[in-house]
Amino acid sequence: MENILNELNAGQRAAVEYCNGPQLVIAGAGSGKTRVLTYKIAYLLERGLAPWNILALTFTNKAAREMKERIGRLVGQDSAVRLQMGTFHSVFARILRVEAEHIGFSGNFTIYDQADARSLVKSIIKEMQLDDKTYKANSVADRISMAKNHLLLPAQYQTSSWARDDVQRKLPLVGQIYNRYVERCRQANAMDFDDLLVQTFVLLRNHEDIRQKYVNRFQYVLVDEYQDTNYAQQEIVLLLTREHGHVCVVGDDAQSIYSFRGANIDNILNFQKMYDGAKLFKLEQNYRSTQLIVKAANSLIRKNERQIHKDVFSENEQGERLTLKPAYSDKEEAMIVCNDIRRIRRQEGAAYSDFAILYRTNAQSRSFEEQMRKDSIPYRIYGGLSFYQRKEIKDVIAYFRVVANPDDEEALRRIINYPTRGIGDTTVGKIAATAQLHGVSLWKVIQQPIVFGLKLAGSTMTKIEAFKALVEGWRQRLDSEDAYVLGHSIIMESGISKDIYSSKNPEDLSRQENLEEFLGGMQDFVESRREEGREQETALSDFLQEVALLTDLDSDDDKDQPKVALMTIHAAKGLEFPTVFVVGLEENIFPSPMSTGSMRDLEEERRLLYVAITRAEKHCFLTCAQNRFRYGRMECDTPSRFIKDIDPSLLRVEGNGTVGGRSGASGLSGLGGYSGFGGRSGFGGNLGRNVQNPRPVATQFVADPKPRLMPLRRETPLPQSAIGDIGLKEGNVIEHQRFGIGTVVKVEGSGENTKATVAFKNAGTKQLLLKFAKYTIVG
DNA sequence: CACGTCACTGTTTTT
DNA sequence: CAGTGACGTG
Numbered sequence: 161m162e163n164i165l166n167e168l169n170a171g172q173r174a175a176v177e178y179c180n181g182p183q184l185v186i187a188g189a190g191s192g193k194t195r196v197l198t199y200k201i202a203y204l205l206e207r208g209l210a211p212w213n214i215l216a217l218t219f220t221n222k223a224a225r226e227m228k229e230r231i232g233r234l235v236g237q238d239s240a241v242r243l244q245m246g247t248f249h250s251v252f253a254r255i256l257r258v259e260a261e262h263i264g265f266s267g268n269f270t271i272y273d274q275a276d277a278r279s280l281v282k283s284i285i286k287e288m289q290l291d292d293k294t295y296k297a298n299s300v301a302d303r304i305s306m307a308k309n310h311l312l313l314p315a316q317y318q319t320s321s322w323a324r325d326d327v328q329r330k331l332p333l334v335g336q337i338y339n340r341y342v343e344r345c346r347q348a349n350a351m352d353f354d355d356l357l358v359q360t361f362v363l364l365r366n367h368e369d370i371r372q373k374y375v376n377r378f379q380y381v382l383v384d385e386y387q388d389t390n391y392a393q394q395e396i397v398l399l400l401t402r403e404h405g406h407v408c409v410v411g412d413d414a415q416s417i418y419s420f421r422g423a424n425i426d427n428i429l430n431f432q433k434m435y436d437g438a439k440l441f442k443l444e445q446n447y448r449s450t451q452l453i454v455k456a457a458n459s460l461i462r463k464n465e466r467q468i469h470k471d472v473f474s475e476n477e478q479g480e481r482l483t484l485k486p487a488y489s490d491k492e493e494a495m496i497v498c499n500d501i502r503r504i505r506r507q508e509g510a511a512y513s514d515f516a517i518l519y520r521t522n523a524q525s526r527s528f529e530e531q532m533r534k535d536s537i538p539y540r541i542y543g544g545l546s547f548y549q550r551k552e553i554k555d556v557i558a559y560f561r562v563v564a565n566p567d568d569e570e571a572l573r574r575i576i577n578y579p580t581r582g583i584g585d586t587t588v589g590k591i592a593a594t595a596q597l598h599g600v601s602l603w604k605v606i607q608q609p610i611v612f613g614l615k616l617a618g619s620t621m622t623k624i625e626a627f628k629a630l631v632e633g634w635r636q637r638l639d640s641e642d643a644y645v646l647g648h649s650i651i652m653e654s655g656i657s658k659d660i661y662s663s664k665n666p667e668d669l670s671r672q673e674n675l676e677e678f679l680g681g682m683q684d685f686v687e688s689r690r691e692e693g694r695e696q697e698t699a700l701s702d703f704l705q706e707v708a709l710l711t712d713l714d715s716d717d718d719k720d721q722p723k724v725a726l727m728t729i730h731a732a733k734g735l736e737f738p739t740v741f742v743v744g745l746e747e748n749i750f751p752s753p754m755s756t757g758s759m760r761d762l763e764e765e766r767r768l769l770y771v772a773i774t775r776a777e778k779h780c781f782l783t784c785a786q787n788r789f790r791y792g793r794m795e796c797d798t799p800s801r802f803i804k805d806i807d808p809s810l811l812r813v814e815g816n817g818t819v820g821g822r823s824g825a826s827g828l829s830g831l832g833g834y835s836g837f838g839g840r841s842g843f844g845g846n847l848g849r850n851v852q853n854p855r856p857v858a859t860q861f862v863a864d865p866k867p868r869l870m871p872l873r874r875e876t877p878l879p880q881s882a883i884g885d886i887g888l889k890e891g892n893v894i895e896h897q898r899f900g901i902g903t904v905v906k907v908e909g910s911g912e913n914t915k916a917t918v919a920f921k922n923a924g925t926k927q928l929l930l931k932f933a934k935y936t937i938v939g
Numbered sequence: 940c941a942c943g944t945c946a947c948t949g950t951t952t953t954t
Numbered sequence: 955c956a957g958t959g960a961c962g963t964g
Contacts (some may be wrong), residue, residue, distance in 0.1 A: 220954080274953080298949095353954055419954060521951055543953080577940095584940045589949050708952070730952045752951050768952080791950075792955045 164234060168199060169194075175441040176200045179207075182401075182435035184428070185410040187458065189774035190736065197384055198224040198227055199245065200408065200765060202234040204380055211242035215378040217393075218247055219840050221711065227384075229925065238904075238915055238926050244378065248393055249353060250709045252315075252360040256351070257705070259370060263347055263363050268701055270564045271708040272345070272352040275549070276570040276720035277301050289598070290332065296333060306337050308354035309390040309422025311361060314339040347601045348569040359393040364399045375400055380466050385733075386411035386431070390422035398434065405435060413468050416459050417730060417768050419760075427898030429468065444472050446774075448736050450479025452810055453780050457773045459807035464763045470709070481812045484745075484782045484803060490524075493785045494531035497741050499539060501724060504739055512538055513722035516737040518729045519774045520750040522618060524743065525726050527789075532724065542727035552660065552671040553678050557707065559650050560910040563634045564578075564701045567601035579655040582623045590616060632652070643703035644686045648679060693915065693929040728770045740776035742769070745840060746797040769802050782811075787875070888916055888930065893939035899926060901938070 162793040166175055172192055175185045176199045187193035197216070204214060222247045230242035244251060253271065260267045272280070281304070289509035289793060303326075307317055317323060318335045326334045345351065351359060364371040381401050383389065389397075401407040409431060416425040432438045447455050454474040461467070485500075487493035503514050522544045532539045548557060561571035577583045588602075594614050595605045605612045606628050609621065616624070630653065637646050651657050660671050686698045686705065687845055725737065744750055746863035759835035773780055782797045803811070888894070892904040902920035909915050914930040929937075 245950075356954085418953075580941070582940070586940080650942075672954060711954070728952060749951095754951060789955095 164199060164202060168195070169445065170194050170200070171441065171445070174444070177204050178439060178441070179204065181404070181405045182438035183408040183430075184386075184431045184438055185408065185441045185443065186428075186468055186470060187410055187412055187443040188446060188470055189412060189415065189771070190446040190454075190474075191472070192447060193384070193412070193443065194223075194734075196232075196443065197382060197408075197410055198230045198234065198788070199499055201227075201231050201382065205231075205235050205239055209821050210382060211239040212244060212454065213377065213379040214243055214245075214382070215251070215380070216243060216245040217251060217384065217397075218245065219388060220734070221247055221250065222711070223384060224250075232925055237927060241927070247709070248389075248396075249356045252356050252396070253705070253709060255374070256356065256359055256363070257361055259367075262367055262370060263359055264346065265351070266358070266411045268349070270348065270561050270565045270568040270571065270704075271349040271356070272350045272570060274301070274353065275554075276350070277305070277352045280344055280571055281337065281341060283592075284337050284344065288337065288340075289335060293505040295333070295337070300331075300334055300337055303334055305336065305352075305354050305935075306422055308352075308358045309392050310530050311358060311395060312908055313358070313595055314342050343599075344569065347567065347580035347595075347599065349565050349567045349601075349746065350570070354392070355388075357396065361392055362401070363394065371399060375403065379404065380406045381408070381409070383409040384411070385415075387413050387416035387425060387428045388418040388421075388423040389427050390424055391427070392422070394424070394427045394434075405437075407435070413466075414464075414470075414767055415733065415771050415774075417733065417764060417771060419764055421642070425466065429466070442470055444470050446472050446474040448777055449474055449774060450476050450778060451780075452479045452481050453773065453776050456482045456498060456780070456806050456810040457770055459810060460766065460773065460802065460805050461770045463805045464766055465759075466763060479717045479778060481810050482780045482782060484784070484805065484813045486799065486813070487783055487785045488528045488787065490744075490785045490788045491531070493743060493783050494527040496780070497528065497743065498531050498535050498537060500741070501739075504779065510738060511722040514738040515741070516725040516727070516732065516735070516739070516775065517743060518727060518732050518775065519739045519743050520729065520752060520768070521744075523727055524749070528726055538721060539724040539726055542725060543711075543731045546711060546925070547674070548678070548710075550674055552674055556647075556651060556656060556675070556678060556875055557704070559654055559656070560647065560704055561648065563633060563638060563646075564704055566603040566631060566635070572602050576627065577653070579659040581627065581655075583620070583627065587616065587620055587624070590614065608924075638700060641700075642686045642698040643700045644679070644702050645680050645684045647703070651675070653678070687934070691928045691933045692926070729768050732769060732775050734778055736775055738777045739781075740772065741781045741783060742772040743783045744788075744793050745769075745782050745800040745803060746788070747800055748795075748797055749802050751787075751802070753775075766802060766805065799803050799864075829849055888914075888937065892937055894918065895938045896920065896928075897934040902926075 165176065168176060169192075172195065175183070175196050179642050185193070185196060201214060201216060201869040205211060216224070216227065218227065228240050228243065228245055228898045231243065246254075256263075256265070257267045257269070260269060278297050278301045281301040282292070282439055285292055285295045285297060285300065292775040293790065303322075307322060310320060312320060314335065317338055323335045326332055337698065345355065346609035364374065378400055381397060383397060388411070397407065397409075409428070411428050413425055413428050416423060416428070419425070432440065449457075454472055458472060458703075485496050487496055497517060502514075502743055504510050504515075504929050505512070517525075519525065529539070529541065547553060555575065558571040561568045562575060566572065576588060591614065594612050595602045598605075598612055600612070605614055606624055609616070609624070618818065634650055634653075637649075654778075657675075660675060680681065682703060685703055689695070689698045689702070725732075725735075730743070747753075750769065751762060755765050782803070784803075785797065787794050787796055789795075886905055888904055890907060893901065894904060895901050896918070899918075899920040902918040904916050905916065905919050905925070908917075914928055916928050916933070917925065918928060919925045
């Protein structure tokens with residue numbers, strides 16, 4: 161342990177060693193925040209705390225995974241995997257599944273994503289016959305979400321200042337919509353993202369015995385990125401820690417950028433008031449960036465009023481100033497960036513993965529994508545439309561959701577007539593009205609149409625009966641078949657595969673690929689869990705749980721091929737790159753025109769730029785374009801006001817260099833094109849199957865007369881010889897079917913239950929049940 | 940009821 | 955420029 165502590169500086173070490181009470185660690189950008197958290201957890205484990213008694217809450221799944229990985233290296237995998245670590249949402253979703261009955265849900269509840277939430281709000285607005293121009297589904301949904309993040313339930317909402325605001329804004333009925341929304345979620349046995357927090361809070365607040373149970377379980381609670389927690393999250397942490405005070409929160413108020421999601425910077429500013437005797441630690445030495453980058457970032461953030469004072473400094477080399485490169489157009493902006501990438505690669509031998517292009521909005525990725533394709537620069541776009549938000553995937557998932565929880569209204573509506581089976585809007589409307597009348601889910605009405613007095617033509621009724629039978633058939637197989645087998649049948653029997661594979665529409669080819677990809681991901685999921693000895697958790701509902709909270713950012717992609725990273729600044733939080741391009745520094749983009757109203761909003765935008773700049777280790781370039789293609793037309797923009805906020809002596813402006821001719825007209829649209837599948841990733845994390853970078857859509861001239869879904873891959877039990885007598889030993893190098901090359905660290909158990917711990921080069925360390933693992937020994 | 944066409948509208952960031 | 959909703963026809 162001593163040698164571990166020696167790897168920390170004095171400030172970090174003090175933060176790690178203090179375990180006597182509430183603790184706030186203000187960690188400047190690049191100051192080793194994650195390091196402190198991981199070492200602190202390792203320290204707690206060394207001092208005898210059991211891993212399952214430690215709760216560590218992170219902001220992204222990725223952060224949790226990486227931290228687990230790092231702790232595993234410090235203290236060993238066995239104990240690292242037992243840590244309670246994950247995002248607020250995923251950890252509490254797991255708890256809520258266990259405790260669901262106490263709050264009037266059942267354990268198989270669906271998690272509504274923001275699209276589901278929006279669509280539900282939309283139908284409620286319609287049902288209430290409100291004008292959808294005044295009551296915009298989007299903004300009403302946002303308002304509801306905001307209320308939930310403030311733990312304002314419908315009952316209190318009506319009498320709160322929120323309701324009075326609504327009246328002023330001429331939207332007096334938002335409260336009623338909210339009320340109905342909550343009712344409908346309950347009927348559907350569904351929770352939205354915010355409910356995962358709200359319901360956890362309600363559970364802990366209303367059931368002292370349950371709260372005690374978790375207070376006893378989580379003897380030490382650590383929270384990462386505390387500046388981005390909202391009121392609900394703060395209160396939950398408080399409910400879990402207020403007695404023992406074993407709580408350590410880490411964050412940087414200067415990097416608080418999620419207020420649109422309810423994050424409240426006051427949580428971190430007021431932490432010491434919340435917890436008596438909370439001790440403050442500051443980490444101010446930046447190990448990431450050159451001195452000039454740190455200074456430039458400091459000069460920018462100094463313009464903000466609300467902050468905890470700190471002096472972030474770097475002892476790295478001085479480095480170069482930031483460079484601002486104005487461009488004539490968004491196209492030229494992309495060319496400039498690509499040129500610089502090539503130049504720096506040449507001059508410094510940098511890898512493509514050493515570069516990141518960061519932008520304010522996802523839509524800005526386009527011009528860069530096009531340019532990088534032209535220049536054959538490999539890239540990967542993070543975020544944006546994630547794999548399973550694609551239509552064809554959402555459809556399949558909707559089927560799964562209905563099978564796991566038929567009360568799920570949003571999913572049911574989505575699939576009841578897809579593929580078309582003669583149950584149209586009119587019919588669905590009648591079912592919905594009947595359901596509404598009796599306060600039950602659509603499925604209940606479908607199950608017992610006569611009981612609820614559903615009036616339909618005989619022929620329509622037959623179709624509904626058929627649909628019902630279909631779903632019930634699958635439901636019976638829910639417990640006996642694994643996700644892959646059942647999922648495959650659902651795709652075949654629902655008619656989805658017929659719909660997608662019978663079409664001659666060339667665009668459907670990428671839908672087919674996506675479907676294959678998805679199915680492959682399910683197979684991997686099932687196999688992975690088997691290999692990890694979690695045979696009991698391979699059902700369709702387990703798969704759904706995994707997938708519901710996964711983000712595009714979570715996919716590991718193939719790390720072997722280095723790629724330039726393209727992402728929003730929000731998505732870049734916590735990451736670092738040798739060279740960073742912060743693009744689109746223009747008024748009307750950055751700051752976002754939506755955020756120029758109040759000082760508070762504007763300060764958050766400024767923090768956002770601060771986050772962007774502090775991602776850079778060596779080079780930081782800023783770009784802005786004079787003309788930009790937006791809403792289908794060319795628009796004119798002035799440089800961002802934030803540029804003036806950076807100390808001019810730390811910023812070099814590189815002349816209006818016109819880069820190359822304005823050649824090439826409008827890009828790649830003519831040439832056969834690429835599938836939308838693009839540089840985006842396929843599946844997330846452990847579901848991981850890797851998709852190669854832009855893959856041209858196969859120009860298949862002769863269509864297979866009967867194209868169809870790949871056949872069900874039956875489990876092929878490994879030949880018995882592969883199990884016992886091969887004698888896998890520590891130090892062996894194996895090549896695993898999915899995880900690639902890895903070294904065997906440990907072998908335990910015998911016969912059937914032989915388990916190996918393998919450190920993979922690219923996939924991290926895994927424990928594999930050899931009975932199921934698919935690998936060959938290569939050394 | 941299904942499907943095609945046409946006009947409209949909205950665009951920040953995400954667990 | 956997309957993605958969505960409304961409308962008309964088969």
